[in-house]
Amino acid sequence: MAGVAVSTTINGDTVEFLCQADETLLDVLRDRLGLTGAKEGCGTGDCGACSVILDDRLVCSCLVLGAETEGRRVETIEGMAHGDRLHPLQQKFLEHAALQCGICTPGFLIAAKDLLAKNPDPTEEEIRFGLAGNLCRCTGYDKIVRAVQDAAIVMKGA
Amino acid sequence: MRYIRPLSMEDAVGQLAGSSGTSAILAGGSDLLVRMKGGFIEPDLIVDIKAIDGLSEIRETGDGFSIGAAVPCAVLGESAALKKAWPGVVEAAKLIGSKQVQGRCTITGNLCNASPAADSVPALVAAGARAVVVGPAGRRTIPVQSVPTGPGKTSLAKGEIIEAILLDKRAPRSGDAYLRFIPRTEMDIAVVSAGVNLTLDEHGVVKSARVALGAVAATVLLVEEAAQVLIGSRLDEATLERLAKVCAGACRPIDDKRGTIEFRRKVAGVLAKRAATTAYARAGGK
Numbered sequence: 289m290a291g292v293a294v295s296t297t298i299n300g301d302t303v304e305f306l307c308q309a310d311e312t313l314l315d316v317l318r319d320r321l322g323l324t325g326a327k328e329g330c331g332t333g334d335c336g337a338c339s340v341i342l343d344d345r346l347v348c349s350c351l352v353l354g355a356e357t358e359g360r361r362v363e364t365i366e367g368m369a370h371g372d373r374l375h376p377l378q379q380k381f382l383e384h385a386a387l388q389c390g391i392c393t394p395g396f397l398i399a400a401k402d403l404l405a406k407n408p409d410p411t412e413e414e415i416r417f418g419l420a421g422n423l424c425r426c427t428g429y430d431k432i433v434r435a436v437q438d439a440a441i442v443m444k445g446a
Numbered sequence: 447m448r449y450i451r452p453l454s455m456e457d458a459v460g461q462l463a464g465s466s467g468t469s470a471i472l473a474g475g476s477d478l479l480v481r482m483k484g485g486f487i488e489p490d491l492i493v494d495i496k497a498i499d500g501l502s503e504i505r506e507t508g509d510g511f512s513i514g515a516a517v518p519c520a521v522l523g524e525s526a527a528l529k530k531a532w533p534g535v536v537e538a539a540k541l542i543g544s545k546q547v548q549g550r551c552t553i554t555g556n557l558c559n560a561s562p563a564a565d566s567v568p569a570l571v572a573a574g575a576r577a578v579v580v581g582p583a584g585r586r587t588i589p590v591q592s593v594p595t596g597p598g599k600t601s602l603a604k605g606e607i608i609e610a611i612l613l614d615k616r617a618p619r620s621g622d623a624y625l626r627f628i629p630r631t632e633m634d635i636a637v638v639s640a641g642v643n644l645t646l647d648e649h650g651v652v653k654s655a656r657v658a659l660g661a662v663a664a665t666v667l668l669v670e671e672a673a674q675v676l677i678g679s680r681l682d683e684a685t686l687e688r689l690a691k692v693c694a695g696a697c698r699p700i701d702d703k704r705g706t707i708e709f710r711r712k713v714a715g716v717l718a719k720r721a722a723t724t725a726y727a728r729a730g731g732k
Contacts, residue, residue, distance in 0.1 A: 339546055345520065346549050351474075351479045351480070356451075356494060417632070421633070
């Protein structure tokens with residue numbers, strides 16, 4: 289089976305890869321490009337651990353084919369920090385201990401980044417609603433919500 | 447397996463019609479990829495329709511709205527004009543899945559997936575929406591309720607693609623609403639749902655009505671008798687009680703772990719009453 293040749297932009301870099309027609313973006317990221325930040329929790333769009341931003345839309349990369357990303361822009365967790373400088377959301381997740389096992393964390397960070405980009409001053413309810421597509425079985429969500437609230441304050445001041 | 451991304455409807459239809467084996471149309475993929483992952487479908491050909499000109503747009507025309515088949519539900523929620531004209535359709539579309547799923551899923555896909563519990567379909571049926579179907583024999587426009595014929599089955603022939611969903615221009619004093627029951631607060635599949643669409647006369651009397659129920663039969667039910675109950679009324683308590691009774695009686699639900707027949711019948715009546723009340727208020731009725 290011949291592969292599909294794809295040219296796309298990931299975290300600002302032009303990336304070219306070959307993938308199978310039925311290969312998901314998540315599998316391409318993890319298995320072909322070595323970007324293992326996005327996690328596979330369910331593989332069916334329920335848990336949000338594989339969240340990425342595709343042309344300014346938050347999506348589950350397990351529900352996108354790699355072939356579909358031709359000519360598009362993908363943002364993953366690997367593009368969130370600038371070198372050693374963490375994104376305010378990453379910093380606040382650490383300060384608030386908003387993670388335990390960490391599997392859901394990249395998805396939460398990407399979803400929170402998308403949320404704050406579109407709504408810089410969300411209410412607690414808006415945060416909980418906005419992050420409802422991400423499942424966490426460790427924290428009980430409260431610490432995650434506090435971290436996002438705190439990051440929103442920092443980002444507004446920046 | 448082959449993946450193609452045609453640039454025109456003609457090409458997409460030709461490729462689908464000429465394919466041997468299993469083919470699948472890909473718009474948002476939120477049903478297709480899950481079914482592929484689960485091994486329920488292994489298409490030989492995937493036709494991605496998102497690069498086709500115009501399919502990713504909501505167009506407002508003199509006749510109303512044309513919602514391209516590849517428009518994600520999130521975009522419906524961002525269209526102020528559509529929300530103003532058809533709030534019930536938009537609230538139904540916005541109930542599908544999480545933020546992540548909203549960025550991908552489409553109302554056309556929701557319709558073609560043909561789940562009896564599809565959220566946007568009762569609202570579209572109540573709205574009198576039509577689907578523009580393009581196929582090897584040309585283009586035809588059909589009511590949305592004639593697309594699903596049973597769970598997972600549609601009336602579309604080989605090579606046919608829905609290009610857009612059409613919603614009429616709103617008459618003055620009109621309103622629609624959609625409600626569903628789920629055991630959780632969010633992210634679930636309807637156990638029962640109801641869509642109501644009303645137009646009032648200048649005295650606040652219901653002039654025309656459409657009532658649709660979801661998840662209580664193999665396909666969405668358009669309940670004519672329920673519409674007749676509402677027409678001529680100002681939605682007084684007695685009318686609403688009759689509406690509930692007619693809706694409960696129209697249901698042909700299954701008994702399963704998510705709801706018994708008795709429960710679904712009762713809830714269908716309750717949701718129809720509440721959706722009618724909201725639609726009436728949105729139409730300016732008091």
